[in-house]
Amino acid sequence: MIAICRLILMTVTLWLLAATAARADNCVATMTDVDFGVVSPIAGSDVTASGTLTVTCYWTVGTNPLLLPAANVCVNLGVGPGGGTGAPRYLLNGSNRMAFNLYTDSSYTAAKIWGSTASTIGARPINGTLVGLLGLGGVTQSFTVYGKIPAASLVGVATVGNADTLYGASFAGHGTVQYGFGSVPCTGGASAAFSFQARATAVNNCLISTSNLAFASGSPITDQRISAPLSVACTANSTYQIALNGGVSNNPGARTMKNSVTGETLGYRISSTPDGAAWGDGTASTTVYSGTGTGSAQNVMMYGIVPRQRAPTPGDYRDTVTVLLMF
Structure with a gap:
């Protein structure tokens, strides 16, 4: 009968030890990913996103003397995988980088x-x-984390070829929650790691603006020359082409301006270099302009010439040319 009592006492003691070990005071943190979505490197505007940091603290029931126990927490984030000082941090795609940062409020200030x-x-x-x-x-308790990619840091962000390109940063091993209970500060207690990712997709995008080729008044019995730019901004490293249609003549190799009153026409030509091949859509022995984006606006010059020819009736001669940007 004595042996049985000893066995029962040993069993209860082991159970109490196991229960105490499983309910140790501690804190853990989790963080949702910060996804900036699709971003255009040439949009000229900041891109923002947010994530949610969640901290949970546990107390040992039955051993903590306080009815309302408190935990002091400090949630830390390191520089991240892009190197540098952390001001800024970087999203990566191979050796390409996209600068961004994470903030504790929506002021997005350095402090x-x-x-x-x-x-x-x-x-x-x-x-x-x-x-x-x-x-x-x-x-x-949950905290909102605010992310921003500044517009200035998007200039020069490249795509791989002409495809939309994912940039990302894993903060595994870069996030920790420090905690202390009661009067113990967060820096005087224990710590636990957490992880999350930040990401953005850079898109291949282009913008174009045009200006008119306005020849001066004069006689077509002598050559008349003029130039004017097209302004093109395309994502860095992406290729693009610019084609010009045939205008009123429907033939980019034999362009004409038309007098809307008399119906008479006046021949002219557009090229991308002075006296170069006719610029068109690739038909009628014309060429198409090809370029590579830098993320900033590029001037592509149009060179116009009205060659010497038989003089038509004096008047206003015009043509409308459609510019097609392919990327």
């Missing part, structure tokens, strides 16, 4: 960059005090 207690750039961790009810065993 609000999400950093760590060990930061050297003035950035700060996300701090908080979580107060819970002991009987519940834990408490959860």
Whole structure:
């Protein structure tokens, strides 16, 4: 009978030890991904996104003497995989980088960059005090994290070929939550790691604006020359082509301007270099202009000439040419 009592006592003691170990005081953090979605490197505007940081702290029920225990937490974020100081951080695609940063509020100021207690750039961790009810065993608090890609940092961001290109950064190993209970500060307690990703997709995009080729008044018995630019902005590293249709003549190799009163025409030519091959759509022995984007506006010159020819009736001669940008 004595042996049986000893066996029962040993069993209860082991159960109590296991229960105590499983309910240790601790905090954990999780973070949703920060997804900027599709971004155009030539849009000229900031791109913003947000994520949610969630911190949960647990208390040992039955051993904590406080009815309303508190945990002091500091959530730290390192520089990330792009290197540098963290101001800025980088999204990566191979050796290509896209600058961005994460902030503790929507002011997006340098003083609000999400950093760590060990930061050297003035950035700060996300701090908080979580107060819970002991009987519940834990408490959860969420924080919004704000991300921004500045417009200036998008200039020069390249795509791979002409395809939409994913840029990303994994913060696995770069995020930690430090915590201390009661009067213990966050830096004086334990820590736990968490991870998330930030990403954006750079799209192949182009913008174009045109100007008129306006020849001066004069006689067509002598050559008349003029030039004017097309302004083209395309995503860096992407290729593009510019074609010009045939206008009123429907023939880019034999362009004409027309007098709307008399119906008479006046021949002229457009090229992408002075006295170069006729610029058109690739038909009628014409060429198509080809270029590569830089992320900034590029001037592509149009050179116009009205060659010497039989003089038609004096008047106003015009043509309308459609510009086609292919990318």
